[in-house]
Amino acid sequence: MSETKNPGDKTISMERKTLGLKRSGVEQGTVRQSFSHGRTKAVVVEKKKRRVVLPGEGGKPEAEAEAPRAPAPQQRRPDVEPQPVPQRRAEPAPQRPRGGNILRTLTEDEAAARQQALIEAQRRDAEDRKRREEEERLRAIEEERRKVEEAERAKREAEEAALRAAEEAERKKDEDTREKVTAADAASAIAAAVGEVSTSAPAPAARDEAARKPAAAPAAAPARRAGEDDDDARKGGVKAVKRAKVAPARPPAKTPGADDRRRSKLTISSATGDDEGRSRSLASLRRRREKERRAGQQVVREKISREVILPEAITIQELANRMAERAVDVIKLLMKQGQMLKINDVIDADTAELIASEMGHTVKRVSESDVEEGLFSAADADDALESRPPVVTIMGHVDHGKTSLLDALRRSNVVQGEAGGITQHIGAYQVEQGGHKITFIDTPGHAAFTQMRARGAKATDIVILVVAADDGVMPQTKEAIAHAKAAGVPIIVAINKIDKPSADPSRVRTDLLREDIVVESMGGDVIDVEVSALKRLNLDKLLEMILLQSEVLELKANPSRTAEGIVIEAQLDKGRGPVATVLVQKGTLKVGDILVAGSEWGRVRAMLDENGQQVKEAPPSKPVEVLGFNGTPAAGDMVAVVENEARAREIVDYRQRQKRDKASVLASGARGSLEQMMNRLQQSGHKEFPLVIKGDVQGSVEAIAGALDQLGTDEVKARILHAGVGGITESDVTLATASNAPIIGFNVRANKQARDAAEREGIEIRYYNIIYNLVDDVKAAMSGLLSPERRETFLGNAEILEIFNITKVGKVAGCRVTEGIVERGAQVRLIRDNVVIHEGKLGTLKRFKDEVKEVNAGQECGMNFENYQDMRPGDVIECYRVEEVARTL
Numbered sequence: 019m020s021e022t023k024n025p026g027d028k029t030i031s032m033e034r035k036t037l038g039l040k041r042s043g044v045e046q047g048t049v050r051q052s053f054s055h056g057r058t059k060a061v062v063v064e065k066k067k068r069r070v071v072l073p074g075e076g077g078k079p080e081a082e083a084e085a086p087r088a089p090a091p092q093q094r095r096p097d098v099e100p101q102p103v104p105q106r107r108a109e110p111a112p113q114r115p116r117g118g119n120i121l122r123t124l125t126e127d128e129a130a131a132r133q134q135a136l137i138e139a140q141r142r143d144a145e146d147r148k149r150r151e152e153e154e155r156l157r158a159i160e161e162e163r164r165k166v167e168e169a170e171r172a173k174r175e176a177e178e179a180a181l182r183a184a185e186e187a188e189r190k191k192d193e194d195t196r197e198k199v200t201a202a203d204a205a206s207a208i209a210a211a212v213g214e215v216s217t218s219a220p221a222p223a224a225r226d227e228a229a230r231k232p233a234a235a236p237a238a239a240p241a242r243r244a245g246e247d248d249d250d251a252r253k254g255g256v257k258a259v260k261r262a263k264v265a266p267a268r269p270p271a272k273t274p275g276a277d278d279r280r281r282s283k284l285t286i287s288s289a290t291g292d293d294e295g296r297s298r299s300l301a302s303l304r305r306r307r308e309k310e311r312r313a314g315q316q317v318v319r320e321k322i323s324r325e326v327i328l329p330e331a332i333t334i335q336e337l338a339n340r341m342a343e344r345a346v347d348v349i350k351l352l353m354k355q356g357q358m359l360k361i362n363d364v365i366d367a368d369t370a371e372l373i374a375s376e377m378g379h380t381v382k383r384v385s386e387s388d389v390e391e392g393l394f395s396a397a398d399a400d401d402a403l404e405s406r407p408p409v410v411t412i413m414g415h416v417d418h419g420k421t422s423l424l425d426a427l428r429r430s431n432v433v434q435g436e437a438g439g440i441t442q443h444i445g446a447y448q449v450e451q452g453g454h455k456i457t458f459i460d461t462p463g464h465a466a467f468t469q470m471r472a473r474g475a476k477a478t479d480i481v482i483l484v485v486a487a488d489d490g491v492m493p494q495t496k497e498a499i500a501h502a503k504a505a506g507v508p509i510i511v512a513i514n515k516i517d518k519p520s521a522d523p524s525r526v527r528t529d530l531l532r533e534d535i536v537v538e539s540m541g542g543d544v545i546d547v548e549v550s551a552l553k554r555l556n557l558d559k560l561l562e563m564i565l566l567q568s569e570v571l572e573l574k575a576n577p578s579r580t581a582e583g584i585v586i587e588a589q590l591d592k593g594r595g596p597v598a599t600v601l602v603q604k605g606t607l608k609v610g611d612i613l614v615a616g617s618e619w620g621r622v623r624a625m626l627d628e629n630g631q632q633v634k635e636a637p638p639s640k641p642v643e644v645l646g647f648n649g650t651p652a653a654g655d656m657v658a659v660v661e662n663e664a665r666a667r668e669i670v671d672y673r674q675r676q677k678r679d680k681a682s683v684l685a686s687g688a689r690g691s692l693e694q695m696m697n698r699l700q701q702s703g704h705k706e707f708p709l710v711i712k713g714d715v716q717g718s719v720e721a722i723a724g725a726l727d728q729l730g731t732d733e734v735k736a737r738i739l740h741a742g743v744g745g746i747t748e749s750d751v752t753l754a755t756a757s758n759a760p761i762i763g764f765n766v767r768a769n770k771q772a773r774d775a776a777e778r779e780g781i782e783i784r785y786y787n788i789i790y791n792l793v794d795d796v797k798a799a800m801s802g803l804l805s806p807e808r809r810e811t812f813l814g815n816a817e818i819l820e821i822f823n824i825t826k827v828g829k830v831a832g833c834r835v836t837e838g839i840v841e842r843g844a845q846v847r848l849i850r851d852n853v854v855i856h857e858g859k860l861g862t863l864k865r866f867k868d869e870v871k872e873v874n875a876g877q878e879c880g881m882n883f884e885n886y887q888d889m890r891p892g893d894v895i896e897c898y899r900v901e902e903v904a905r906t907l
Contacts, residue, residue, distance in 0.1 A: 182300065326374045327382050328367050335361050337370050341379050348373055389672050393614070393658050398576040398604075406575040406638040407448070407455040408568035409477065409601065413498035414484035416462070419514040422551040423484060424460050427561070446586050446599055446641030447628045451561045456568075457601070457639045459586065462721075477584045477601055478505070480567055482560075483535075484512045487521035487548070491529035499533050508571070510563055511537055511546040517553045575638035580659040581607035585615055586641065588650050589715040590744035596620075596647040600636075600657050607636040607659070612666050613644065616655030617673040619666040620647035650743050653716040706737040707800045708759035712746050712766050718789075719743060722764060725793050734800055746783065751775040760784060760799075762792060806902040813897040814838020814875065821889055822880070829887045830862070833895060834878045840897045841872045846883065847896040859884050860897065 045065040052058050124132070298306075326340045334352075338345040345361050351373055352359050359365070365373075371381045412420045427449050447458045459478060481502040485495055502509050511530065513523045527537050527546065536542025545563050549556045582604040591597045598615065600607070607613075611622045623646035625633050636642045651657075660666045709726065713719035719741050726736040740753055746761055746768035752775070754761050760782040761768075768776065768783055776783050786792040816833040824830050833840075842863040848856040861884040863870055865877065873879040881895065 178300075185300070185303065321378055323378050323380065325380045325382055326370075327384055328370045328374070330367050330385050331364050332367070332370050333362055333364050334359060337365070337373065341374060341377060343377060347377075351376060386672055386675075389668050393660070393669065394582060394656070398579060402576045402578060403574035404577055406573050406577075407457050407640075408564060408571070408573055409457045409459065409479045409639055410482055410564055411459040411461060411478035411480070412482045412484060413461050413501070415486070415489070415492035415494040415498075418484050418486040418489065418492075418495075419551045420484045421460055423512065423514060423549065424458055426551045426554050426557055427458070446601060448641065449561075451565065454565055455639075456561065456564055457641060459601075459641075477586065477603075478507055479571060479573055480564060481505075481507050481509050482512050482564075483509050484514050485526050485530075486515045487513050487523050487526055488515055488518050490522075490525055491533065496533055499535060508567055509535065509544055510560075510567065511535065511544060512560060513546060513548045514551055516548045517550040517555065523548055573639075575604050577606045577637050579605040581605035581611065581636070581657070582659070583607070583657045585651050585653055585655045585657060587653055587715050587717050588743070590650050590742075592745065594645055596645075596650040598644050598647055598651050598657075599641060600644050601641045602636045602638055604638060605659070606638070607640075607642070607644075609634055611659045612661075612663060613647070613657055614660055614666050614669050615647065615651035615657045617670055617677055618647050618649040618651045618655075619660075619663075619670045620644075621663075622646050650716060653720065705734045707734060707796070708737050708739050708754075708757040709796070710739050710750055710754045710759055710761045711741040712750060712761070712763050713741075713743060714765035716743050718764055722762075722789065722792065725789070726796055729793070729797055729800060736796065736800060745769060746772050748772045748775050751779060751781055754781050755779045762786065762796075764789070764792060809901045809903055811899045811901060812838070813844055813899055814840050816840055816873075816879070816881065816895045816897065818889060818891050818893045818895065819878075820891055827862075828882060829889055830864075830880050830882045831889045831893075831895070832878065833881055835873050835875045837875055838897070839872050839874050840879065840881070840895075841899070842870070844897045844899055846881075847898070848883070848886075848889065849894040849896055850890065850892075855888075855893070856883065856886050858886055 047063055047065065048060050049063050050058050050060050322342070324341060326337075328337075334348050335345055338348050341348075349359060349361065352369075357369075367383060371383070374381050412424055414420050424447065428447055447460070449456050449458060481498070483495065483498055483502070485491060499509070511526075513526050515521055516523060527540055530537065530544075531540070535544055537544045537546035539546060545567065547556055547560045547563055549560055581602055583600045583602040585598050586601050587599040589597055596618070600615075607622065607625070609622050609625060613620055613622060622644055625636055625645070626643040627633055628641065633642060660669070711719060711722055711726075713722060723738055723741050726738065730736055739757060739759055740750065742750075745766045746763050748769075748771045750761060751768075751772050753759075754776075758781075761776070761784070763783060763785045765787050767785065773783070775781075784795070786795075814835055815837040816835045818831045818833050820832040822830045822832060840860070840863065842860060844860055846858060846860045847854050848858075860881060862880070862882045863873065864880040865873060870879070883889070
């Protein structure tokens with residue numbers, strides 16, 4: 019931006035002038051400012067006039083005359099705050115003779131302002147002095163550093179000069195026969211050859227005088243080093259040649275003497291002696307000598323052996339990085355083994371281990387399942403173990419009084435809360451007897467709850483086998499015995515319902531002998547107790563036997579370690595979210611711990627006991643309801659406490675990935691190839707009954723799915739589209755709509771949106787609270803998909819005596835009924851020489867000329883077949899009836 023004064027421009031003025039005092043001694047003008055791209059702008063500026071000092075004023079301006087003389091600022095230390103000078107009231111100045119200026123007295127505000135200005139000036143002086151001292155110190159440091167660098171540079175230049183002198187001497191030995199030409203002679207010769215001698219070149223006398231008179235070099239220029247004169251002269255000559263070079267002229271025509279002239283022509287190469295081409299630079303020569311020196315040393319590097327961690331699959335690049343080797347070397351080794359691979363190809367762990375071993379490294383194999391290492395720790399030390407309550411599972415046949423017996427022990431009434439009077443959920447409770455605690459697990463007795471009983475037997479220490487004295491050993495009793503033997507836990511037989519008139523305990527003991535259960539009363543080692551849950555008989559004796567058996571087992575656990583346990587049951591509560599009933603087996607579970615259960619994890623937000631009371635911690639053998647899981651875990655999953663959320667997510671991701679892979683394998687196996695799919699489509703009669711099942715707890719859904727799978731046959735089976743825990747939602751209706759499947763709710767209900775969607779789509783929702791009714795209804799619905807059974811009923815036989823040809827009718831067989839009866843419209847077979855020739859339907863049955871419905875044995879009749887005429891005398895006609903009977907599962 020440039021400023022130019024333009025007096026000719028008009029003064030910018032306001033349209034309306036306001037009243038005010040005009041400042042004296044101020045000039046107004048305009049200045050036009052110039053910007054880029056040719057833009058300009060006029061700006062109004064003001065200029066104060068300089069006051070002319072009159073002789074009577076003593077040579078001082080008016081402003082200085084009016085102000086009293088200020089004391090000179092004192093030099094103070096920069097760290098000492100200057101003290102303000104006490105103000106004093108100004109006295110009126112004496113009147114001066116006429117013709118001079120009258121000085122006025124300063125007011126208190128003006129004096130204070132002047133004093134403050136003096137203080138600020140002193141402070142600024144102190145700061146400036148401190149800054150100058152700091153700059154001087156930094157300047158001295160910089161000067162010292164520069165001197166050191168100059169010394170180093172001088173040393174380095176001396177070394178280079180010595181090296182250059184040695185190279186120059188070596189080069190002179192090789193160029194003894196070459197003629198040296200100076201840069202000045204070369205320049206003059208080239209100028210004479212091209213005919214362009216510069217007119218501004220100095221005369222020889224002037225050049226000699228300039229040579230004799232040395233030029234005044236700057237003081238700061240460094241002295242020229244020895245050995246540089248020849249190089250500088252050569253460089254100057256080359257530059258002069260480049261400046262003197264002109265555009266090439268058109269080549270002249272060839273003449274007889276042109277070759278001689280060209281041979282005697284002076285060129286740059288011949289003038290400077292560079293016929294051999296450019297010589298190697300100093301840096302290039304230095305690099306070559308360094309390379310030769312390294313090659314002569316032949317340093318052998320020490321091989322470093324590393325421990326390489328190998329997963330199940332790894333790329334070649336990653337393997338090379340872990341070994342700190344070149345990927346090219348790894349590829350070369352693979353090529354020697356006959357494998358042509360690229361750097362991003364994936365190899366298996368065995369091949370990677372072979373490569374690492376060949377290169378001298380050790381290998382540590384790892385797999386994805388290693389994330390679960392240390393999840394369930396090893397056994398505890400004996401000195402850290404403490405006694406724990408026994409875990410007792412009550413098992414037996416349905417309606418043998420298991421829950422009633424547990425209610426009598428707990429003094430509760432769980433049976434009244436179960437639909438139909440049968441237990442359909444697994445429960446965990448704790449009872450205190452004589453200062454000792456006993457944990458009970460109640461299992462259902464229905465045949466569908468096999469997995470619940472197996473889960474209860476796996477998590478228990480003692481199994482109480484409840485057998486009704488009036489019913490004896492039943493199928494589920496035998497199954498409970500098998501589960502207890504598989505778990506390897508002791509059995510206590512409780513013979514219930516001894517108060518009934520039809521009770522026969524000896525019959526129960528005899529039936530148990532067939533299952534290899536020998537009670538103590540019959541000389542065995544299995545404890546048996548006769549009890550009555552209704553009359554509360556011998557309950558104390560049963561508890562004493564349980565405590566006695568637990569003392570024999572010496573049940574102990576370490577309560578000071580991290581908790582481990584098992585999921586007894588899990589459900590999705592509408593208000594609390596996923597809730598899991600966990601039985602702690604080791605350690606102590608506390609609020610805030612991070613749990614991993616199967617493919618789900620969570621942080622313990624709250625724990626509730628069997629009475630619904632919150633507890634802060636759960637010791638070993640304590641069943642609690644845990645709130646805080648991200649999803650509903652599966653019943654029977656093992657529970658473990660991990661140290662942080664990252665470890666929990668890593669384990670859960672691995673387990674979910676394994677579950678997805680397994681599901682995809684099953685799905686691909688079910689789909690199969692295209693040929694298998696076409697074969698299945700060609701197979702007629704195979705039907706599926708789609709269902710969507712929602713239950714209140716995980717165990718019930720599992721039991722229902724297992725029971726429905728057992729109903730299937732080769733012709734029809736149930737296909738469960740989805741089985742989950744929780745209420746029926748709109749997404750369940752959408753899923754059922756795609757396959758036109760009914761929805762079954764077990765102890766759950768559908769919300770309003772789901773009901774409206776089901777009514778709109780025509781989807782049937784059925785609610786059940788007893789598993790008997792659910793299985794029976796599904797069984798009846800699946801039976802309707804079965805094709806009816808065809809039953810054949812024999813009617814009679816007839817022998818053909820003669821064949822008659824009747825116009826417009828065809829052949830008619832004259833027959834005699836030899837056995838049974840023959841009916842019109844029945845199914846017939848034509849048998850010739852005991853071989854069936856034709857199967858069809860009887861078209862006409864006449865006796866004499868009349869149509870009849872049937873003909874009895876011993877009578878003659880006329881018959882013909884529908885769409886068949888090949889009948890011969892002596893053939894036998896077998897008559898039968900086909901009936902269709904509905905099938906059931």
